[in-house]
Amino acid sequence: xxxxxxISGLMSRVKSLFFVGIGGxxxxxxxxxCRARGYRVGGSDRAYSTMTERLENDGIxxxxxxxxxxxxxxxxxxxxxxxxxxxxxxxxxxEKGLPMxxxxxxxxxxxxxxxxxxGVAGMHGKSTCTSMLSHMFMASGxxxxxxxxxxxxxxxxxxxxxxxxxxxxxxxxxxxxxxHFYPTVSVLLNLDLDHTDYFTEGIPQIQESFGTYAxxxxxxxxxxxxxxxxxxxxxxxxxxxxxxxxLLTYGIEKDADYTAKNIVMNGGRASFDIYKGSRYLAHxxxxxxxxxxxxxxxxxxxxxxxxxxxxxxxxxxxxxxAGLLRRFxxxxxxxxxxxxxxxxxxxKELKATLRGAREMTxxxxxxxxxxxxxxxxxxxxxxxxxxxxxxxxxxxxxxxAAREKNxxxxxxxxxxxxxxxxxxxxxxxxxxxxxxxxxxxNDTVMILGAGTVDRIANILFx
Numbered sequence: 001x002x003x004x005x006x007i008s009g010l011m012s013r014v015k016s017l018f019f020v021g022i023g024g025x026x027x028x029x030x031x032x033x034c035r036a037r038g039y040r041v042g043g044s045d046r047a048y049s050t051m052t053e054r055l056e057n058d059g060i061x062x063x064x065x066x067x068x069x070x071x072x073x074x075x076x077x078x079x080x081x082x083x084x085x086x087x088x089x090x091x092x093x094x095e096k097g098l099p100m101x102x103x104x105x106x107x108x109x110x111x112x113x114x115x116x117x118x119g120v121a122g123m124h125g126k127s128t129c130t131s132m133l134s135h136m137f138m139a140s141g142x143x144x145x146x147x148x149x150x151x152x153x154x155x156x157x158x159x160x161x162x163x164x165x166x167x168x169x170x171x172x173x174x175x176x177x178x179x180h181f182y183p184t185v186s187v188l189l190n191l192d193l194d195h196t197d198y199f200t201e202g203i204p205q206i207q208e209s210f211g212t213y214a215x216x217x218x219x220x221x222x223x224x225x226x227x228x229x230x231x232x233x234x235x236x237x238x239x240x241x242x243x244x245x246x247l248l249t250y251g252i253e254k255d256a257d258y259t260a261k262n263i264v265m266n267g268g269r270a271s272f273d274i275y276k277g278s279r280y281l282a283h284x285x286x287x288x289x290x291x292x293x294x295x296x297x298x299x300x301x302x303x304x305x306x307x308x309x310x311x312x313x314x315x316x317x318x319x320x321x322a323g324l325l326r327r328f329x330x331x332x333x334x335x336x337x338x339x340x341x342x343x344x345x346x347x348k349e350l351k352a353t354l355r356g357a358r359e360m361t362x363x364x365x366x367x368x369x370x371x372x373x374x375x376x377x378x379x380x381x382x383x384x385x386x387x388x389x390x391x392x393x394x395x396x397x398x399x400x401a402a403r404e405k406n407x408x409x410x411x412x413x414x415x416x417x418x419x420x421x422x423x424x425x426x427x428x429x430x431x432x433x434x435x436x437x438x439x440x441x442n443d444t445v446m447i448l449g450a451g452t453v454d455r456i457a458n459i460l461f462x
Contacts (some may be wrong), residue, residue, distance in 0.1 A: 007109045010099055014075035017101075019043030020089050021080055022062055023052040026172070029147050029159035030078070030107060031060060036161045037110075043078075044070050044089060047452075054157070068092030076101055081175035082403045104180035107147065107169065112182050114145065114167035115224070118303055121171040121178050121213055122189025122231075124349050128288075129189060129296040130170045131324045136304050136317040137166055144168050150343065151325040166307075171213065173206070174198060178213045184223040185306075186214050187299050188230045191237040194346055196379040197404065207240040214241045229302045231295060232256035248306070250298035258302050260294050268360035270294050274301050274314070281305065282315035288323045290356035328353065331457040336441030337363070341457050345372040345450035347383035351390075354446065358390040363442030365390060368431050368456060370397040370449030371412060378408040385418040391446075395425040395434060400451030431456045 019031050022043025028051050031041045042061040045052055052062045063070050068088045071077055076099040077089060085091060093100050111117045120130045127150035135154060137144040144166035148158045171178035171186075174195050191203075191210055199205045217226030228244045231237055232251035241247060249256040252263070258281070263272040268289040274281045274297075282301065286293055301314050309317075323329070326343045333339065338361075344353045350369070357365055367388060371377040377384065377399055388394040396412035396419070416422035425431045431447075435456075439445055447456050 007101065007105050010076065010101070011106075011109055014039070014099070016040040016042075016074045017076055017078050018071045018074035018089070019078045020066070020083050020087060021045055022055060022060075023047055023049050024080070025051070025149055025151070025158050026147070026170075027078070027080060027103060028055055029157065030103060030110075031055065032058070032157070032159055033110060033145075033147065033161060034106075035060065042074065068095075071096075071098065075099070078103055078106055081177060102180070104172075104177040108180045108182055111167045111169065113164060115165050116185065116307060117167045117169070117181075117183045118185040118187065119169055119171035119178065119181055119183035119213075119216075120187045120189065120299075121173060121210065122187075123173065123192040123194050124346060124352075125189050125292065125296050126170045126172070127324060127343070128293070128327055129187065129299050130168060132296055132300040132318065132321050133168050133303060134160070135321045136300060136309070136314070137168065138162075139317045139320060140309065140313050142166060148324075150327060153322070153325070173209060173213075176209050179209065179216070181216065182220060184217050184220060184226050185303060186217050186228045187303065188214055188228070188237055188241060189295065189299060190231055190234045191240060192346070192348060193380070194376065197373070197375040203236060207236065210237065211240040211244075214244045214247075218245050225306075227306060229299050231299070233295075248302050250295070250302055252294060252298075258298055258305075260298055263291075263294065265291060265359060268356040272297075274298065274311075276305065280311075282311040282318070284315055284318045286319065286321070288321060289328045289360060290352055292352040292356075326454060328356065331447075332461045334435055334445070334460060335439045335443075337366075337435075337439035337443035337445050339435070339439075339445040339447065339457060339460065341447045341454045343450050344448050346376070347380055347387040350384075350387040350448065353448070354388065354390040357444050357446055361442070361444035363440060363444070364392040365444050365446065366435075366439065367391045367394040367446045367448060368397060368425065368435075368453065369394060370451050370453035371399045371415065372450040373402050374399055374404045374406045374408055374410055377415065378410040381410065381415065381418070384415060385422075388419055388421070391421065393421050393423065394419060395423045395431060397425055397428070397431065397449070397453060400449065400453070402451070428453070428456045428459060432459045435460065 023045030143162035
């Protein structure tokens with residue numbers, strides 16, 4: 001943990017904050033929250049996006065080039081783990097002796113003002129479970145403050161500022177960011193191999209990090225009834241949390257404190273009963289697609305139950321959860337084919353998403369996938385190639401580099417050759433031409449990835 005800065009003392013002195021990479025979901029949400037708390041905020045981001053447009057329309061200045069002069073007039077600089085000292089603004093801040101605040105430390109400072117702090121961690125499904133919880137608390141009138149990793153229409157963004165009882169946040173594991181936080185409730189959805197550029201020692205290193213995160217609630221002497229929620233069906237995760245003091249488990253296959261029973265799938269959507277031990281707690285009829293959504297629902301139900309929801313409230317609020325943007329989001333119809341976008345960018349996420357898509361489609365399932373980062377694609381190459389068994393055709397776009405350089409030589413062309421029914425599409429425009437020329441009545445088109453691949457849908461429907 002970064003303990004170099006007295007964050008409380010610093011935040012009581014500064015009046016303005018400059019966010020490096022302000023266009024990202026987490027950074028923009030944090031910028032909005034800080035502005036709501038009275039700070040003057042601004043930032044930089046090379047990319048033009050709907051998020052930077054929203055920031056600017058809301059009066060938050062965004063500069064679309066990284067330059068040391070950008071920080072002039074600001075009291076401190078906020079950065080993420082993806083930013084290095086090679087960034088001109090970071091270098092200028094160091095030269096001027098300006099405080100540099102790690103995003104996770106700033107978030108940790110803000111959350112300490114709240115009584116119940118619910119942090120959702122896991123390699124997959126964090127944003128969805130965070131959004132489920134946010135909807136449950138908002139729909140029941142509990143007015144939470146939320147910082148998520150994805151936008152919902154309900155929040156009109158990825159955050160909302162509520163009252164001081166409940167703070168719900170997505171706890172990202174990349175570079176151990178989640179170890180900076182102060183949850184009173186730690187939720188762990190799953191454990192898997194990912195972020196191999198940081199977790200270079202593989203699963204044992206990840207288990208150690210997740211195990212440490214699971215115990216954070218018990219490090220706060222002032223926390224009221226802290227507890228940890230974990231997926232009993234995930235063997236690797238259960239190894240990591242085996243010595244956690246107050247552990248509540250959920251599952252479908254294994255014995256657990258909370259279980260889903262009487263599961264019925266209809267058009268890719270789950271209907272099920274939640275049991276607490278042997279006692280019936282709630283019935284859920286999901287609007288969202290995917291068997292895997294049951295797990296997020298169970299985790300959210302435990303938190304709600306422990307924080308005072310009735311069984312009726314749990315069933316009603318989960319059943320009215322409408323999903324989030326870029327998670328199986330319907331975008332429109334082309335030639336009678338329904339087009340969806342989804343953020344899936346890991347083999348397990350792809351399989352789970354395509355399983356749901358296969359169950360709901362009456363025709364062909366056609367996929368367009370943009371791999372995210374060279375390190376992930378290279379480390380999980382074989383797993384990616386085997387992730388599209390439910391698809392009739394899959395087209396690979398070039399790898400979205402994000403923060404990386406291609407040191408391994410991996411490519412989407414190679415991934416297409418290794419994948420059954422795999423093809424290569426050289427650009428978003430080519431993908432649009434393929435959809436327009438091949439999609440037919442009753443087909444389902446899935447546009448998948450964590451980069452800017454959603455632009456394909458934007459081109460199609462604008």
